[in-house]
Amino acid sequence: MGVELEGKIAVVTGAASGIGLSITKDLLDAGVTVVMVDRDAAAVLKLAGELGQTAVAQVTDLLDPQSCDAMVPEILEKVGHIDILLCNAGSYIGGDLVDTTPATIDRMMNLNVNAVMKNVQSVAPHMIKRSTGDIVVTCSIAGHSAIHVEPVYSASKWAITSFVQTMRRQLMQHGIRVGQVSPGPVISALLSDWEPERLQKMKDAGALMETREVSDAMMYMLTRPRNVTIRDMIVLPSNFDI
Template identity: 30%
Template sequence: MRLEDKVAIITGGANGIGKAAVEIFAREGAKVVIADFAEEQGKQLESELREKSFDVQFVKLDVASRESVQTMVQKVLSNYGKIDILINNAGITKDAMLVKMTEEDFDRVVDVNLKGVFNCTQAVVPHMIEKGYGKVINTASVSGVYGNIGQTNYAATKAAIVGMTKTWAKELGRKGINVNAVSPGFTRTSMTEKMPEKILNYMESIVSLQRLGVPKDIANAYLFLASDEASYVNGHVLNVDGGIMM
């Protein structure tokens, strides 16, 4: 198994891409912390996987709250004694055209998608430094590279994550910690379920593979970067987008 005895925190792990990652990491031998604000879904996933004898634990987490993040980290250390892998997967959208976007919606997306990544990484990394080993994987987006209509806030946070990833890779590589990012393209999640079918059809048409991604596509990229197979990959942004913008 590729992650045997590793301890992994996956934020936003109760749904979508995060849920797929939790399932894959558990099957690969990791002890997985499902860190999410969605308590009902998180506990349900925990129960389902424990019935299959996987070592998983749900911890309620608001990534935008430093206090919540610190509490989560302490619970993980109390239970497992270490943190090997951090997947900063949690994210939200509050889309609107620039002239209609509210300050509240702009700030909330920044708090979760950007500051949340900062909060979690800053809380976890000192424990990785102490052990001389760690994998940090951030979730960017093609929107952060190419922009997307109606996503001023979301695109800004995802572009910033690319910059933070490369900065942290330079700072932490000498400490034995790999920091990379995955940049998903159009992926079928609860976010896309709300979109009109004609928009989804258009999105498929501009992808070279002529399909939208599924959560497992992104989770498999997380798995590679979290494994020792990627021990010499650092500061990289891995596009998993079906060839949308070549």
């Protein structure tokens, strides 16, 4: 039996599209108040208005140090406390390392790794004080396998796997569960950087998932009894060969 989430307050980064929007809708359906965090002010404000009073817009640019640092304090002013933090925002770089740029590498590593660490560091004292909380990070199958066509992205997700599992051990004594979901390729804007031939080949092979299939995994993790932690859930398209 799953645990009811009704009445809880969740924060979802990257909530205006893709997996973030999908898990936002699932949480709202479960009676959760969701703070939708996104850098796209127009999109997140519009969506929050459409989704109802329990959807709260929070405009934060995770790549801007001041905006990132202000995120949790600003959210706590709006909703009072945070039960669930879903660190979902991220970006992608594929292809040969020599074909990218230092600026692109910095942007992706800052969003995929540094922003996650800073968000968790910011919310941890609040959850420790309350002796409860859930932190779930969107990782990737690339955090478990050295995928040669995406060396920078894989490196960022390996770093996140290490961070999540060390934080799980640090925070478990405070009643806080920390875990990650590691999906294979998902049909979302994140794949817009894929080579067209690779994307079409994956589509034709049925080796891509919908965002809802990842948010289902997140909902399963969050609704386990408090004495159970799903430390990582790898979710793959059935025809994904890795």
